[in-house]
Amino acid sequence: MTGASSGVGGGSALLELRDVGKDYGTVVALDGITTTVRAGEVTCVLGDNGAGKSTLIKILAGVHRPDRGEMLLDGAQVSFGAPREALDAGIATVYQDLAMIPLMAIWRNFFLGAEPTRGWGPFRRFDAGRARGVTRAALAEMGIDIRDPAQPVGTLSGGERQSVAIARAVHFGARVLILDEPTSALGVKQAGVVLRYVAQARDRGVGVVLITHNPHHAYPVGDRFLVLNRGRSLGSFAKADVSRDELTGLMAGGAELEQLAHEIERPHSRAD
Amino acid sequence: MQSPVFRSARGVANWMDPASTLGIMAVAVALLMIGGHFDLSAGVLTGTTALTVGIVAVEFRQNLWIGIGVALLVALAVGFFNGWLVTRTGLPSFIITLGTFLMLQGLNVGLTKLFTDTVTVGGIDDVPGYAAAEWIFASRLSIAGTEFRVAILWWLLFTALATWVLLRTRFGNWVFATGGDEVAARNVGVPARRTTITLFMTTATAAWFVGTTLAVRLTSVQANTGTGQELIYIVAAVIGGCLLTGGFGSAIGASLGALIFGMTQLGIPYLHWDADWFYFFLGAMLLLAVLANRLVRRYAEAARR
Numbered sequence A: 001m002t003g004a005s006s007g008v009g010g011g012s013a014l015l016e017l018r019d020v021g022k023d024y025g026t027v028v029a030l031d032g033i034t035t036t037v038r039a040g041e042v043t044c045v046l047g048d049n050g051a052g053k054s055t056l057i058k059i060l061a062g063v064h065r066p067d068r069g070e071m072l073l074d075g076a077q078v079s080f081g082a083p084r085e086a087l088d089a090g091i092a093t094v095y096q097d098l099a100m101i102p103l104m105a106i107w108r109n110f111f112l113g114a115e116p117t118r119g120w121g122p123f124r125r126f127d128a129g130r131a132r133g134v135t136r137a138a139l140a141e142m143g144i145d146i147r148d149p150a151q152p153v154g155t156l157s158g159g160e161r162q163s164v165a166i167a168r169a170v171h172f173g174a175r176v177l178i179l180d181e182p183t184s185a186l187g188v189k190q191a192g193v194v195l196r197y198v199a200q201a202r203d204r205g206v207g208v209v210l211i212t213h214n215p216h217h218a219y220p221v222g223d224r225f226l227v228l229n230r231g232r233s234l235g236s237f238a239k240a241d242v243s244r245d246e247l248t249g250l251m252a253g254g255a256e257l258e259q260l261a262h263e264i265e266r267p268h269s270r271a272d
Numbered sequence B: 001m002q003s004p005v006f007r008s009a010r011g012v013a014n015w016m017d018p019a020s021t022l023g024i025m026a027v028a029v030a031l032l033m034i035g036g037h038f039d040l041s042a043g044v045l046t047g048t049t050a051l052t053v054g055i056v057a058v059e060f061r062q063n064l065w066i067g068i069g070v071a072l073l074v075a076l077a078v079g080f081f082n083g084w085l086v087t088r089t090g091l092p093s094f095i096i097t098l099g100t101f102l103m104l105q106g107l108n109v110g111l112t113k114l115f116t117d118t119v120t121v122g123g124i125d126d127v128p129g130y131a132a133a134e135w136i137f138a139s140r141l142s143i144a145g146t147e148f149r150v151a152i153l154w155w156l157l158f159t160a161l162a163t164w165v166l167l168r169t170r171f172g173n174w175v176f177a178t179g180g181d182e183v184a185a186r187n188v189g190v191p192a193r194r195t196t197i198t199l200f201m202t203t204a205t206a207a208w209f210v211g212t213t214l215a216v217r218l219t220s221v222q223a224n225t226g227t228g229q230e231l232i233y234i235v236a237a238v239i240g241g242c243l244l245t246g247g248f249g250s251a252i253g254a255s256l257g258a259l260i261f262g263m264t265q266l267g268i269p270y271l272h273w274d275a276d277w278f279y280f281f282l283g284a285m286l287l288l289a290v291l292a293n294r295l296v297r298r299y300a301e302a303a304r305r
Helices: A053-060 A083-088 A106-110 A128-141 A158-171 A188-203 A213-220 A245-252 A256-272 B009-033 B042-059 B064-089 B094-115 B131-136 B150-168 B168-181 B182-187 B193-220 B229-240 B252-272 B278-299
Strands: A013-024 A027-038 A041-044 A066-072 A076-078 A091-096 A176-180 A209-210 A224-229 A231-240 B138-145 B146-149
Touching: A013 A053, A013 A209, A027 A041, A027 A066, A041 A053, A041 A176, A041 A188, A041 A213, A041 A245, A041 B138, A041 B150, A053 A176, A066 B138, A083 A091, A083 A128, A091 A158, A106 A128, A106 A158, A106 A224, A106 A256, A106 B168, A128 A158, A158 A176, A158 A188, A188 A213, A209 A213, A209 B278, A213 A245, A213 B131, A224 A245, A245 B182, B009 B042, B009 B146, B009 B150, B009 B168, B009 B193, B009 B229, B009 B252, B042 B064, B042 B094, B042 B193, B064 B094, B064 B131, B064 B193, B131 B150, B131 B193, B138 B150, B146 B150, B150 B168, B150 B193, B168 B182, B182 B193, B229 B278, B252 B278
Parallel strands: A027 A231, A041 A209, A041 A224, A091 A176, A176 A209
Antiparallel strands: A013 A027, A013 A066, A066 A076, A224 A231, B138 B146
């Protein structure tokens, strides 16, 4: 429960997890997870591979129900049976590489599953003009400069794609935005661009959950850090209570990393 | 080497005719391919529906329109079965529809023999309701002194309709998305399963329309009608720009593919070439089209990172 209740950005608690756990058969995938997501704040979930990050996303996104603990939205207990329910409650998830259809135009992707229509009965049709205009405006509002909304998403860079996906979630009224490893496949510059849009979404009052294994990406933009290891929480910290190095150390399991560093360095020093 | 007949109005009417029934199927198959699936049972289903029309009307002595109605129900059931099985099992549609293709091929011959003791259903023009059915499915229109079959008109209409649905409706957007990346589509709330089943039922409905056209036009149907045509529909769709991997293509392209096909099929005899060259040409077109389509996909996915 370390620091879970200390407010940072001063926003109201949108989403709260209390002692949440999930099992797959006899394997405990996640246990005793407690954290808060506030409006206008970025909560970072850090952990190495197999730490339970994806299980946590699936619980938040409504793919799985937790086996233990409670999830509170605006202070009221909730339980999502399907991704659609979470989406309707204002929790949007941007998955790592599955956010967009590469061969489709940006504006078609932007409104996929929520296409505006006009006309009635058999003449009800996809209002393409409006979709194009709104896409251009929504991207411009987030400061995303796209040459042409009609170009296929596949022609965008990885960073641009993540940015469009974030703009889409914000446009459709996401209050909680879950980002699954948005920077993992990106170069340094591209990752920086994506983090800027994460900050943009935060500044517009969205509660962001940023899932990553990179503390260098998480630290500058995060307000609160939840560190996972093998399905358990190593603590939930406000930014003031933890430094970047402490965070990195925690993630790798401190002592283990130092040991590893020695092992890697030794043959080098001998060879010289 | 050039034949003046080919370019005359009568020539155009000639090569538009095979293109029209093929084109109706190619458009429906193109929609299905954009949605990420194949239907190998589409060809034999034109035979199944044509035979159903004939058997219900002639052997059971019903009005022709009852036969046409029963055939539609059969087609919709087959389409639903294909779509349901594909979405339920997640198996490649290539295998599932290969299964229905073989089953229908057996049923076509078996049931035709059972009801008629031959492999042909004939005398469809002696059944009440034939005149109205002929007017809709097999009449001839005179344009500029040349007779065109009405199927050409239906073909143009269906191409326009399919284009509109693909580009200007929610369903069209879902078709591209389901074929492009089904998991991503489902993640943003596209009813991918319903879209797939609807597409299979659309292909089946097109097969019903073509089957009925054949039954009414020829007035007698062979039990092996339509068998082998399914690959030609796919070839026409691919020549028209549909990707084999789904997510890209157009109805107009598929129609142009069918048109090229019709022109070649009749053009080769006009040139007094051996008909075998037709298949050589077809295969070469297919290879060229697949290579060209690959470039399109590369372009669209080039700058991924």
